[in-house]
Amino acid sequence: MRPILVDRARARATNTRGGGGPHGTLKEDAIAADDQPAALPEIDEALNRLSAFAPRLGQLVVLRFFGGLTDAEIGDALDVTPRTGQRNWIKPHMLLQRELAL
Numbered sequence: 001m002r003p004i005l006v007d008r009a010r011a012r013a014t015n016t017r018g019g020g021g022p023h024g025t026l027k028e029d030a031i032a033a034d035d036q037p038a039a040l041p042e043i044d045e046a047l048n049r050l051s052a053f054a055p056r057l058g059q060l061v062v063l064r065f066f067g068g069l070t071d072a073e074i075g076d077a078l079d080v081t082p083r084t085g086q087r088n089w090i091k092p093h094m095l096l097q098r099e100l101a102l
Contacts, residue, residue: 002044002066009040046099050092057092064089 043065051058056078063069063077071089075082 002062005066006040006044042100043096046096049099050095054092057088057095060085060088061092061096 047058047061050061060074060078063074069077071082071085074085078085080088
């Protein structure tokens with residue numbers, strides 16, 4: 001699903017389609033593929049850098065941000081407790097926010 005959303009966002013953000021939208025944000029409830037098409041490719045690039053640095057943190061972001069999983073579902077998918085999933089969310093969230101603020 002992530003590649004489909006990113007490709008669609010890239011296509012919608014081209015200059016021939018009125019691109020040049022706002023920079024990305026990692027607020028889960030603040031982004032939609034149709035609302036901010038330029039944000040998804042920027043988030044995808046930052047997520048790729050995070051995944052290269054820490055693959056498990058990248059997987060957690062994909063499950064939460066693109067998959068829409070709850071803390072309990074993420075815990076089941078990663079074989080950790082929901083509370084560990086919540087604690088593990090803090091680091092990639094902070095890293096990606098910093099990356100997207102540049």
